[in-house]
Amino acid sequence: MGPGPSNIYPEVAMALQRPLLGHLDPDFLEILDQTCERLRTVFGTDSAATLPLSGTGSAGMEAAFVNFVGPGDAVVVGVNGLFGERMCDVAGRCGAEVVRVEAEWGQPLDIDRVLSAHPAPKLVAAVHAETSTGVRNDIAGLAAGKGEALLLADCVTSLGGIEVRLDEWGVDIAYAGTQKCLGVPPGLAPFTASPRAMERRVEHPQSWYLDLGMLAAYTGPTSGPAARRYHHTAPVTMIMALHAGLGAVLDEGLEVAIDRHRKCGAALQEGLTKLGFELFAADGHRLPELTTVTWPEHLLPAGLDEAGVRRRLLHEYGIEIGGGVGEWAGRMWRIGCMGHTARPRNVTMLLGALADILGR
Amino acid sequence: MGPGPSNIYPEVAMALQRPLLGHLDPDFLEILDQTCERLRTVFGTDSAATLPLSGTGSAGMEAAFVNFVGPGDAVVVGVNGLFGERMCDVAGRCGAEVVRVEAEWGQPLDIDRVLSAHPAPKLVAAVHAETSTGVRNDIAGLAAGKGEALLLADCVTSLGGIEVRLDEWGVDIAYAGTQKCLGVPPGLAPFTASPRAMERRVEHPQSWYLDLGMLAAYTGPTSGPAARRYHHTAPVTMIMALHAGLGAVLDEGLEVAIDRHRKCGAALQEGLTKLGFELFAADGHRLPELTTVTWPEHLLPAGLDEAGVRRRLLHEYGIEIGGGVGEWAGRMWRIGCMGHTARPRNVTMLLGALADILGR
Numbered sequence: 001m002g003p004g005p006s007n008i009y010p011e012v013a014m015a016l017q018r019p020l021l022g023h024l025d026p027d028f029l030e031i032l033d034q035t036c037e038r039l040r041t042v043f044g045t046d047s048a049a050t051l052p053l054s055g056t057g058s059a060g061m062e063a064a065f066v067n068f069v070g071p072g073d074a075v076v077v078g079v080n081g082l083f084g085e086r087m088c089d090v091a092g093r094c095g096a097e098v099v100r101v102e103a104e105w106g107q108p109l110d111i112d113r114v115l116s117a118h119p120a121p122k123l124v125a126a127v128h129a130e131t132s133t134g135v136r137n138d139i140a141g142l143a144a145g146k147g148e149a150l151l152l153a154d155c156v157t158s159l160g161g162i163e164v165r166l167d168e169w170g171v172d173i174a175y176a177g178t179q180k181c182l183g184v185p186p187g188l189a190p191f192t193a194s195p196r197a198m199e200r201r202v203e204h205p206q207s208w209y210l211d212l213g214m215l216a217a218y219t220g221p222t223s224g225p226a227a228r229r230y231h232h233t234a235p236v237t238m239i240m241a242l243h244a245g246l247g248a249v250l251d252e253g254l255e256v257a258i259d260r261h262r263k264c265g266a267a268l269q270e271g272l273t274k275l276g277f278e279l280f281a282a283d284g285h286r287l288p289e290l291t292t293v294t295w296p297e298h299l300l301p302a303g304l305d306e307a308g309v310r311r312r313l314l315h316e317y318g319i320e321i322g323g324g325v326g327e328w329a330g331r332m333w334r335i336g337c338m339g340h341t342a343r344p345r346n347v348t349m350l351l352g353a354l355a356d357i358l359g360r
Numbered sequence: 361m362g363p364g365p366s367n368i369y370p371e372v373a374m375a376l377q378r379p380l381l382g383h384l385d386p387d388f389l390e391i392l393d394q395t396c397e398r399l400r401t402v403f404g405t406d407s408a409a410t411l412p413l414s415g416t417g418s419a420g421m422e423a424a425f426v427n428f429v430g431p432g433d434a435v436v437v438g439v440n441g442l443f444g445e446r447m448c449d450v451a452g453r454c455g456a457e458v459v460r461v462e463a464e465w466g467q468p469l470d471i472d473r474v475l476s477a478h479p480a481p482k483l484v485a486a487v488h489a490e491t492s493t494g495v496r497n498d499i500a501g502l503a504a505g506k507g508e509a510l511l512l513a514d515c516v517t518s519l520g521g522i523e524v525r526l527d528e529w530g531v532d533i534a535y536a537g538t539q540k541c542l543g544v545p546p547g548l549a550p551f552t553a554s555p556r557a558m559e560r561r562v563e564h565p566q567s568w569y570l571d572l573g574m575l576a577a578y579t580g581p582t583s584g585p586a587a588r589r590y591h592h593t594a595p596v597t598m599i600m601a602l603h604a605g606l607g608a609v610l611d612e613g614l615e616v617a618i619d620r621h622r623k624c625g626a627a628l629q630e631g632l633t634k635l636g637f638e639l640f641a642a643d644g645h646r647l648p649e650l651t652t653v654t655w656p657e658h659l660l661p662a663g664l665d666e667a668g669v670r671r672r673l674l675h676e677y678g679i680e681i682g683g684g685v686g687e688w689a690g691r692m693w694r695i696g697c698m699g700h701t702a703r704p705r706n707v708t709m710l711l712g713a714l715a716d717i718l719g720r
Binding site for chain 1: 362364365367368373376377380382383384385414415416417418419421422446449450453454537539545546547564565566567568569590591592593594595596597598601674680682685
């Protein structure tokens with residue numbers, strides 16, 4: 001129940017046991033095609049350029065900038081947590097002129113301020129679900145006002161856990177992680193870019209490994225003049241795991257899975273409040289899949305600091321929760337309820353364990 | 361029996377079934393530390409900066425250039441196959457002045473020509489085991505003559521299959537893949553850089569994801585002023601698989617495993633020659649783990665082209681072998697005998713299947 005990885009779906013565990021196929025084996029290529037199609041469904045997009053990248057969510061972030069931003073391009077980044085901060089670093093390494101629009105940690109981005117920060121940015125970027133703070137930013141609102149700019153959304157912790165409707169909203173570029181609400185181990189970055197974005201991409205990006213032009217040629221059509229071309233050896237086992245995780249989510253029903261996340265998050269947040277914790281993220285912008293809390297000093301038992309409580313949870317109850325990051329290290333917890341972990345029984349167990357430790 | 365991925369070791373299949381741990385869980389961090397130590401053993405190095413990168417072998421190649429080469433740096437690349445060619449592309453995207461030294465496909469690099477191609481390169485790079493041609497290049501010879509330059513070796517298809525002794529030879533930077541002689545699925549890039557290389561690395565590389573300075577802070581010491589710092593979510597499951605694959609190789613004994621590859625390769629090459637195939641790689645530079653062959657036109661049965669023979673191998677015998685690449689597509693096969701696949705019984709089965717199909 002940390003901020004990810006979450007527990008994997010049983011279907012994913014079974015996929016990890018399947019015999020290894022070659023990355024050019026026709027049976028594997030069919031699984032790859034199905035994986036891309038399933039990603040389109042969960043992203044809510046028809047974009048052809050939708051594929052799992054061969055790296056973790058952070059590789060998705062790098063691909064999102066390196067393929068669309070070059071030296072001197074104006075990029076507006078909304079920053080209200082660690083991952084918005086990281087976007088500025090990554091965009092800067094592409095030579096972009098980075099315009100930061102900050103909001104306090106725990107608060108959502110001010111959409112109007114982000115949209116008016118630069119007269120004509122090439123790209124506007126924000127994190128949908130800030131894993132460092134538990135805050136949801138209004139991506140639909142940004143998309144509605146983006147104008148000529150491309151809109152980039154980090155969906156690492158939102159995909160499969162809350163509503164993500166890229167085409168309906170008008171998001172051009174998005175990436176996610178596998179180890180959050182999709183219930184798959186970390187190691188791949190689901191990625192998508194709209195035709196509008198692909199038309200404006202950097203032709204020869206500074207990264208060979210993440211060059212979308214070459215990658216799309218591998219995941220693309222299997223025959224005809226634009227037939228599939230080898231780029232790098234695909235991480236076959238992880239793609240089979242993602243295929244199974246997406247299958248589990250879609251078999252349950254995407255809306256049903258999202259509703260499960262919603263209910264678990266609500267129960268957890270109510271229970272934590274009753275125990276005396278304070279919800280950190282602004283009301284109305286709280287993520288159900290990632291709950292952040294602080295506490296009044298007297299709440300923790302004498303002689304046990306927050307790290308001590310987390311160690312007892314891990315060693316006595318087998319429950320992992322996450323600490324705060326940045327200036328909130330030692331003063332905040334981040335509790336995930338994502339993917340296969342998002343079950344009422346897990347909420348009950350954590351709340352019971354905390355009640356034990358706090359002596360409530 | 362393609363050019364990779366090879367079959368995985370049974371120990372690796374078991375590791376893939378272990379419960380998922382968090383990337384900051386103390387139990388996982390111990391596995392990560394052990395994995396880095398095992399990588400030092402198989403690479404033959406004491407370098408602290410030895411770790412599994414969170415991408416495939418090609419991400420290792422990108423990390424090797426992006427961290428050590430910047431705009432205007434002179435880089436000499438030996439090119440006698442697809443992966444030497446790829447190095448030039450990757451180095452060029454870092455802004456390097458790339459000096460190519462070519463040899464014909466199937467022939468080894470001329471060490472003297474590589475070493476005298478530029479008066480003072482920052483880096484000299486070559487592929488140890490060219491997966492596109494089956495040729496071994498003389499990395500020890502390059503290291504002996506490198507002078508002030510850093511020496512970079514692509515060990516994707518050599519690590520665990522033939523001798524790799526980085527410190528003894530004087531190699532500064534190396535990367536590998538997991539899916540070749542280590543018998544692990546594709547998805548990670550074992551990587552190492554010497555202290556001498558780390559002193560001369562690019563401080564703020566264009567890639568955030570592959571920034572060795574930040575990565576080394578995560579895999580580094582667990583306490584003290586330089587304590588481990590979160591960078592990105594490590595691909596936990598794949599690292600546990602690599603840990604197990606390295607364990608299998610070291611339990612068998614690295615020398616014993618290398619000798620097994622040698623014997624299987626020799627038997628395969630002898631058998632293929634007897635069947636009428638022609639070995640493509642130059643004598644004295646043939647890789648045992650990757651055999652390349654061509655054939656006289658009359659060898660294949662009437663009405664069956666080379667792709668047809670490979671399809672029959674796959675569908676009737678369950679054996680995958682690889683086709684040629686580049687100008688050798690359709691005219692060459694690449695047959696892997698790596699990792700857990702490098703067993704005499706597999707050699708026997710392939711030779712038997714080919715004899716059936718060819719009607720010998």
